[in-house]
Amino acid sequence: MILKNYLTSMKMLVIYLFLFLGSATFASAQEADTSIDDLVFTEMGSETDTAAVAPVKADSLKNIDSAKSAVDTTKNATATTAGVSSNTSEAEKTLWETFIAGLIGGFLAFLMPCIFPMVPLTISYFTNRAGSKSKGVGQALIYGLSIIVIYVAFGLLITVIFGSAGLNALSASGLFNFLFFVLLVIFAVSFFGAFEITLPSSIVNKIDSKADNSKGLGGIFFMAASLALVSFSCTGPIIGTLLVQASSKGELLAPAIGMFGFALALALPFTLSAIFPGFLSSMPKSGGWLNSVKVCLGFLELALALKFLSSADLAWHWEWFDREIFLVLWIVIFTLMGMYLLGKLKFAHDSDLKYVSVPRLFFAILSFSFAVYMVPGLWGAPVSVLSGLAPPMNTQDFILNAHGPAASSGSTDFPSKVKHSESLKAPVGFNVFFDLDEGMAYAKKVNKPVLLDFTGHTCVNCRRMEDLVWIDQEVARLIKEEYVLIQLYVDDRNIKMPAEKVHYSKILKRNTDDIGYWNLDFQATRYASNAQPLYVLAGQDLNPLVAPQGANFNAKEYADYLRSGIAAYKAK
Secondary structure (H helix, E strand, O other): OOOOOOOOOOHHHHHHHHHHHHHHHHHHOOOOOOOOOOOOOOHHHHHHHHHOOOOHHHHHHHOOOHHOOOOOOOHHHHHHHHHEEEEHHHHHHHHHHHHHHHHHHHHHHOOHHHHHOHHHHHHHHHHHHHHOOHHHHHHHHHHHHHHHHHHHHHHHHHHHHHHHHHHHHHHHHHHHHHHHHHHHHHHHHHOOOOOOOOOOHHHHHHHHHHHHHHHHHHHHHHHHHHHHHHHHHHHHHHHHHHHHHHOOOOOOOOHHHHHHHOOOOHHHHHHHHHHHHHHHOOOOOOOOOHHHHHHHHHHEEOOOOHHHHHHHHHHHHHOOOOOHHHHHHHHHHHHHHHHHHOOOOOOOOOOOOOOOOOHHHHHHHHHHHHHHHHHHHHOOOHHHHHHOOOOOOOHHHOOOOOOOOOOOOOOOOOOOOOOOOOOOOOOOOOOOOOOHHHEEEEEHHHHOOEEEEOOOOHHHHHHHHHHHOOOOHHHHHHHHHHHHOOOOOOOOOOOOHHHHHHHHOOOOOOOOOHHHHHHHHHHHHOOOOOOOOOEEEEEOOOEEEEOOOOOOHHHHHHHHHHHHHHHHHHHH
């Protein structure tokens, strides 16, 4: 996406880090927003598409006052530059998150039973083969570099196969999300010890023979390749989860960046052990604790899988996997993890737990506490840690106390029913249009500026903005009283566009036959952006009043942004 993932919420990332690395700590005491590429379409560099940024397609805005349809070239140029800058910033942030997620995944993979016991053997092999410590260190460095090259090449291969547009299409696809839900469940079951995911023995044996027969740098490289293949039963689920998260962010380089972080973390212990022998002696001995780390990762894989099931539910409009069901399952999963840490659950490959160590007890408390923390969410509490991961609040069947002031459009004549409201749901407490023409007609009627919210069902940061920022009293008041809110979903494939509004998109290279493609083409051609969320404060001519911006999780700054749009509108 880690974790545009997985790590998507920094609070959630901290909890994952504690649970993952904590599993290793307690065990050793005893015996782990929706954009297409770099958020700027490459096609927009052409003269044709650059010229297309300013005008709006005539057939797409035919119901809007024609006298105001001409675009202010200077203003649009400023908005375009701001949009590109904002997109670049969001892309860099997303890639950093992906890199950090890769690092965490790599350190966890190092603690797997397939890799951890190999460190002393590998370092001893280099030392004996080289004949001296200095040469051994040099070969260990080459070995670590080879690991990085292999995994980064694998990440680049994913990019080449799918491409930037393909990654974005996958991240927004209900089928993609459902298949990866199934895949992560399989990974979790594998970590629980039901079976092992292994590569064909013929491939592994061939690489092993290459490592034995080759000399020099070639032999070291094949040793690294052999490690990658032999340890696949342990690292495969972690790599798969990382690539799923990276691909779902829609960033062109995300898979390669994620694999770089993963490989760097995996290679560092081997290299450090060769350079600093004391590091090797300070490492805990292998034992049954390694399997405990593996099982804990299985619980986390299972919890993460539900996020993809939720995305599929939203994309396909099933409307059954709502927020309560998601929270109940997460509560059960983390309760069971706490019971496992206390030795109340035992899997096939677990060693006997004679006593509960202090570190293990503390991480069991952390798991139980997180489960209890989620309980109020069953009655509508925000559970901000899960913002962007859990289904949106508008899927909740029962909310004890709705957040923020009651829904108000600032006018009593807001339509009782708007287009597409049978399929698309407004954030709790807000009146929303989902059709651009309908929303603009209403804005013209009440003489208000519009807040164009380019969003998506699978957009994590979109949900986080709604859950964390829009519930702020002042932000909610400004949106409800001062703007006409229009949410334009860019990944909805179920709502088809009328034949007279379908046109060929030069950027998407396809017809805009559904509302998602139509909105995405409109966002790209009009505002030079394909990142979600994108908030455009516009007048009734759809020209930006101020530079559009993406997600901003500081409620005060976002309120100031909304006020700047109001001031610009009144100054016109």
